[in-house]
Amino acid sequence: MSSKQRRVSVLGSTGSIGLNTLDVLRRHPQQFSLYALAAHSSVQTMHEQCLEFQPRFAVMMDADAAAALQRKLPAECATEVLHGQDALCSVASADEVDTVMAAIVGAAGLPSTLAAANAGKHVLLANKESLVMGGHLLMRAVRQSGATLLPIDSEHNAIFQCMPVDANGTPGQRGVSKVLLTASGGPFRNWSLAQMRDATPDQACAHPNWSMGRKISVDSASLMNKGLEFIEACWIFDLRPDQVEVVVHPQSIIHSLVQYVDGSLLAQLGNPDMRTPIAYGLGWPERLESGVAPLDLIATAQLDFEAPDEGRFPCLRLAREAVAAGGTSMAICNAANEIAVAAFLAGSVRFTDIPAIIEKTLEEVAAVEPTSLADVEAADARAREAASGQLAMYTDNNALRQN
Ligand code: NAD
Ligand code: MG
Numbered sequence: 001m002s003s004k005q006r007r008v009s010v011l012g013s014t015g016s017i018g019l020n021t022l023d024v025l026r027r028h029p030q031q032f033s034l035y036a037l038a039a040h041s042s043v044q045t046m047h048e049q050c051l052e053f054q055p056r057f058a059v060m061m062d063a064d065a066a067a068a069l070q071r072k073l074p075a076e077c078a079t080e081v082l083h084g085q086d087a088l089c090s091v092a093s094a095d096e097v098d099t100v101m102a103a104i105v106g107a108a109g110l111p112s113t114l115a116a117a118n119a120g121k122h123v124l125l126a127n128k129e130s131l132v133m134g135g136h137l138l139m140r141a142v143r144q145s146g147a148t149l150l151p152i153d154s155e156h157n158a159i160f161q162c163m164p165v166d167a168n169g170t171p172g173q174r175g176v177s178k179v180l181l182t183a184s185g186g187p188f189r190n191w192s193l194a195q196m197r198d199a200t201p202d203q204a205c206a207h208p209n210w211s212m213g214r215k216i217s218v219d220s221a222s223l224m225n226k227g228l229e230f231i232e233a234c235w236i237f238d239l240r241p242d243q244v245e246v247v248v249h250p251q252s253i254i255h256s257l258v259q260y261v262d263g264s265l266l267a268q269l270g271n272p273d274m275r276t277p278i279a280y281g282l283g284w285p286e287r288l289e290s291g292v293a294p295l296d297l298i299a300t301a302q303l304d305f306e307a308p309d310e311g312r313f314p315c316l317r318l319a320r321e322a323v324a325a326g327g328t329s330m331a332i333c334n335a336a337n338e339i340a341v342a343a344f345l346a347g348s349v350r351f352t353d354i355p356a357i358i359e360k361t362l363e364e365v366a367a368v369e370p371t372s373l374a375d376v377e378a379a380d381a382r383a384r385e386a387a388s389g390q391l392a393m394y395t396d397n398n399a400l401r402q403n
Contacts, residue, residue, distance in 0.1 A: 007035040008282070009091045011112050012103035013049055014039040016213045017126045017152065020274045021101050022049065024282060024290055032282065036091035038104075038112075041065035047072050050079045056096075059087045061108070088112045093119035099282065101152070102127040105215050106338050107331075107380055110134050114373060117141035117149070124281040126152040128232045129338070133331040134376045135235035150281040151236055155181050155229055157277035158255035158268035159237060179239065180257040180265070181229055182249040183308060184209050186221040188351075189250060193312055199351040201344060209252040209272045218341045219315075222354050223308065227319025228337075231330050234323060241323050246316065248306045253295065271295055314355040322362065328379035329367040335383035336361035339391070349394040357394070361387045 008025065012018045018039070025032050037049050038059035046069055050058050059082045060066040066083035073079060082091075092100050093115040100116035101124045102109055109127035114134065116123045118141045125131065131138055142149050151157050159181075164174045187206050188196050205217040212220070219225035226246050233244045252272040257265050270276050271292055279290035310317045315337070322333035340357040343349040349357070364386045370376045 005030070006032050006098040006282075007096055008032050008099045008101065009036040009038070009094075009097050009116075010034065010101045010103065011036075011038045011088065011092060011109065012101075012105065012127070013037040014042040014045040015103060015105060016211065017101070017103035017274060017278070021103065021124075021278050021282075022053070024275050024279045024288065025053075027291060028282075028288060031288075032099075035094065035097050038088050038091060040104075040108075043068045043072065050077060055079055057082055057087075057091050059083065059091055061085070061088065085111055089115035092116040093121070098122060099124060101278075101281075102130065103152075105129070105213055107133055107335060110376070111373070114138055114141055117147045118145055120145035120147045122148045122150060122281075122284075124150050124152050124278070125236075128153055128228050129334050131235050132228050132231045132334045133380060134370070134373065135231065135330065137370065137373060137376065139235055148284075149236065150284055151232075152274070152277050152281050153229060153232060154272070154274065154277050155256040156232060156236055157280055159233065159258055161268045161280065162256075162258040162266035163237065173238070175260045175262065176243075176258055177261050178243040178245060178259045179233060179237065180259060181226065181233055181244055181246050182252070182254055182256050183223065183226040183246055184220065184252045185248045185250050185306075185308075186223065186225075188221050188312075189248070191312075193352065196312070197350055197352045201347065204344070204351060208250070210274075214345055215338070215341055218344060218351075218354075219337070222315045222341075222351070223313035224315035224319065224337050224341075224354070224358075226308070227316045227322075228334065230316070230319050231323055241320060246308050248308050250304055250306075251300065251302070253300055253303060269295055315358065318355060318358050318362065325362075325367055327367040327369045328376060329362065331370070331376050331379045332362055332365050332367060332383040333358060335380045336387040339384055339387035343391050343394075349391060353394045357387050357390050360390055 034053040034055040036057040041062040063083045070081040092112040099122040102113040103126040110130040113130040164172045166172045204221040254267045257267040273292040275290040279288040322329040336358040340354040
């Protein structure tokens, strides 16, 4: 890495990826300084982070949370507190910033991720939903501005590491025939549909290998996470859908593989700890110490693989169908999933209602070819309305079943 200190904005700093990012940054104070931290409303965590890292800006999405943070920070803390979407986009695109960790959860992350891409930053992409929704806008912004997109999702980070790289560091496709995206199978890998029907939010969030935020944990349980990652892989690596294959690998040791025309398969292996892909993104093209213990192959002993079961996990099929339909179908699929997952976490629909809500929303809302952020946001809004409109029916049905 060059001797110049890199200035970093961490968007979603209070979440699971945000905390892991700060853990890696904390190990390398000479190489990085914090320009901005941003989160939705967790005042207490943001307060502690501001005191420790002394960023130039702290952005809260919520205005009341920003006011509370401002009151709590001591006068001698130089951090300026801002709030709202415009502030978020400006700390993602400011001239002073080199690297942006996009780790907000869900569609809410799209405007700031796009702002960072348009401004030509090193964009460390954890917020997969922004790419699923606005893939062609985001990839166009990266190409036009000369931004560097570094995937943080462990599978895409693994693929990035195993892909041939052009002289300018852009992943190329020389000799690649396909990529194999590994999936742990989640906590319900061996559950029947009848068991999944009665699954609780806590059971869905009890991931066997990874500790993550609740939304992505539910996505992992339904395999919609792999569906979103399937779409993400097509965009990032410019692959046709038939070049991406999902393989269930319950140990989450192989994070994904690239298959070459000569029969070679290159894989990236490691303990399931997000600090590895985060350190890779922060340090690229150099390697940084991440705090992750090396993999003990003897202790690991066994690696298993199986095909995904789309009968029990229809979300994977729905994501593939959304890619095939193209245009805003992927944004509609993502928005319906966000509504369904939030309703499941709130206890108002069943786990098995999630794919049904997504499928009906994809039928109800017509997709278009998006040319602007406004087109993507309009599709997102229509899908949210359609999916929300279905919730009462599921809630009533479930109440009837319980009586
Ligand atoms: P999380 O729920 O733990 O954290 C989300 C963060 O986003 C928090 O800091 C929250 O304050 C912030 N946030 C939420 N809504 C916001 C809004 N409207 N405006 C501004 N900030 C907002 O989520 P997470 O598990 O850290 O996941 C973050 C993203 O990374 C997701 O897109 C997820 O799919 C992706 N990802 C996570 C993991 C993981 O291991 N956690 C792995 C791969 C990819
Ligand atoms: Mg992943």
